[in-house]
Amino acid sequence: MTARYDLGNREGLPKYQYLHRCIRSDIRNGVLAAGSRLPAKRSLAAELEVSVSTIEHAYSLLVSEGYLEANPGSGFVVCPGKAEGTAFFDLGDVSIPEHTLHGKLLDFKANRCSLELFPLDAWSRLMRQVLSERDPAMLETVPFNGLYELRKAIAFHLYESKGIRVSPSRIIVGAGTEYLYGKLLQLLGDQRIIAIEDPGYKKFADVSRSYRTYWDYIPLDKQGLSVEALMKSRADVVHVSPANHFPTGVIMSSGRRRELLSWLSGKPDRYIIEDDYDSEIRYGGRAPAPLVTQDETQRVIYLNTFSKTLVPSLRIAYMVLPEALMDLYRNQLSFYSCTVSSFEQSTLAKFISEGYFERHINRLRRHYKHQRQLVLDALGQSKLALISEVFGGEVGTHFILKIATNCSDKEVKRLAAEKGVSLDMLSDYCVHPSAKSSHCVVVNFASIPTDHISVAIDLLEIIFQREILAHQHD
């Protein structure tokens, strides 16, 4: 355990404070599991060559914060519950004020900005209103597919913002995309094979596995998912994000969309699951019409979520089913109660129908656009510009930074980790990594606080200093 705690490398922090931070990080990310016992103070002091009081000081800080428990007899034990939630979200020993940087420095998953931008005031006011109205409907069992008011508001939003015409009765509200995707797998039946993009959002494979549904991985190119590969596969259902592929940022070309729709009509029982998870965050140009609006076969299933536009912890997503599938759902799965609280459904319905949602999206868009520009400018002005190229980033909050390096992605990650930086690489999202998917850093610019952009770029420069030097010497 203590091999990591290199007190020589503590960047000016007092020893006890550095040690406190190291141990806390190990607890948070699960290296030290709940219930495990820490070394006795004396032996750790001897091992690290520090005074016992340094250890004492660090341990007692951790006790006061609830990370450790002092058990008479058995010493200091890790408390339960402290690892979870912060696991995989730790910067380790980078000397950046830690209250501002909990997550990976360049981490797609942490939606830092949306946290600060969440319209808590409006939300609180509407929630208060919902609660004070004491509408009996709020306490009665919600329809299986969600409160009518919310579905109506979503239908209105879909029409206004994306030109999707849909009756509220075809919308199903659920606790997150994963939940709805699971219900879809149950609905489509166990004889299906799902096509999943590679690289892509790995959770769809995880969910499919947990529902014992088979899947094939389908590669993509600059135009989006390879329909050629899809046709060669066994799949009869395909999950795609044409508006913004994760994590490459590829927007499906109109030619490819046509190809995909003609694949759909090629056989009678094929389906497309169109996952439109962050298409609202678009910085310019006209958004291509969602596939669902061009679907003449009535076999495109449209999925979207409020995780990216509001906050992930609300757990509200929805899907739009074609009429026939909706009938099937009603027959087979409507015994499942709606998984979203009626209070929050009603609050969200008001939030959308009273115009807050649209204003909020506009605000998000402006904020992220500015943020993206700052990061791109800083990159352009840094020496990284010599050895890198940016792909994607027209929609959503991430782009790809392709680095000219000979280092393997594994090696790059190791080097970064040495500097205390967790890098997400495109190959992390690939099941079958290729030369094309190598050397690509996935940058979630929403996760970098504005005042830490230059630190982040500096760290990247340090990580790739060999490449920069080599380039300068060429």
Added chain:
Amino acid sequence: MTARYDLGNREGLPKYQYLHRCIRSDIRNGVLAAGSRLPAKRSLAAELEVSVSTIEHAYSLLVSEGYLEANPGSGFVVCPGKAEGTAFFDLGDVSIPEHTLHGKLLDFKANRCSLELFPLDAWSRLMRQVLSERDPAMLETVPFNGLYELRKAIAFHLYESKGIRVSPSRIIVGAGTEYLYGKLLQLLGDQRIIAIEDPGYKKFADVSRSYRTYWDYIPLDKQGLSVEALMKSRADVVHVSPANHFPTGVIMSSGRRRELLSWLSGKPDRYIIEDDYDSEIRYGGRAPAPLVTQDETQRVIYLNTFSKTLVPSLRIAYMVLPEALMDLYRNQLSFYSCTVSSFEQSTLAKFISEGYFERHINRLRRHYKHQRQLVLDALGQSKLALISEVFGGEVGTHFILKIATNCSDKEVKRLAAEKGVSLDMLSDYCVHPSAKSSHCVVVNFASIPTDHISVAIDLLEIIFQREILAHQHD
């Protein structure tokens, strides 16, 4: 459609009002589907032998309430969304002030009282507090098994109120029992056969089917689930509600509990799912210790929900997994995000840890106890006492009223429906109905507003007037 609208039987209501109510009821319970066209005013007027203005009046009321839409050319069409949610919850043409009686007269599912008793003020205040604290943790991704604060509060509650000792790290919070039960089925794997009580809560079979998991039905007797039948079955996992079987109200005897636990230890890979859904609502005596507290094999899974003690539409339930299963869950299913909103988890955590929950349960208990007594007294004083017997009702909000009748349950339900009353019969919950399960009305006394108890009893007397008369003539 109009065959039902017997204007001769409108119990003093003006014709237009009676008609308005009939049509609305048909829309609500789905007899008139969204999009279907109503008869032209003239033809309906002719058919019912009323004036056109009566029809006009009824239709325009329905338009103003959003049930109908007047489409130029195509007449009056049923609006979408009005059927859902209220389906199966309609009293039809019983002349009871309808704003107080939306549900079935004697319906287990409608938790009417809990609606009125829901502590909206305290809940609103705590929710406001949570929202105004702007705790970043509220907006970050919640741990897969729920907010630590909530799990800690639940662990404390389980220990204080039921003597269940459990670490918060073994608790998983999810959006309702059905959701958690589904996750359990995924966790236990597809080679399992689940034992489900017959009669019992039908949804468990529905959920099992949707997860393609096989199940066997196991009968029960007065001591609870038949362990003898369980041993003869193929099942290696059993779902039971020993604290209060639904809908019979049987409390599992201590002997049967011992038998069941010894079945559990009979083979190494057996599990009990102990569903403790409404055990908090107990009117007297000492509650038997939950099975999970006597589980030496670490193979009892404990499930509970806040649907019965707070309100169903909140969608918050939890399960306690044995250590080994929790490890398995962490490995295989923790990629699933927690399905409950962080705001509501935090509000509930405060609600429990600040003592509101305990006080609320005490209040519920007093209220339901009083309500139960009123219903039992009214029954005892009515002529129904001559031909009926009460079973169950020591826990929860329902009991069984066994009627001495020769009518089949189907016939009884038809007779009741003629009076506009939807009766729940025990046989409705049986897959294999027996003589024992016949002639038993499931009475959810929580669903009868206090000032309608006598009306409800009167209606039951009318339904069973033949039996009462026969008894009096004997």
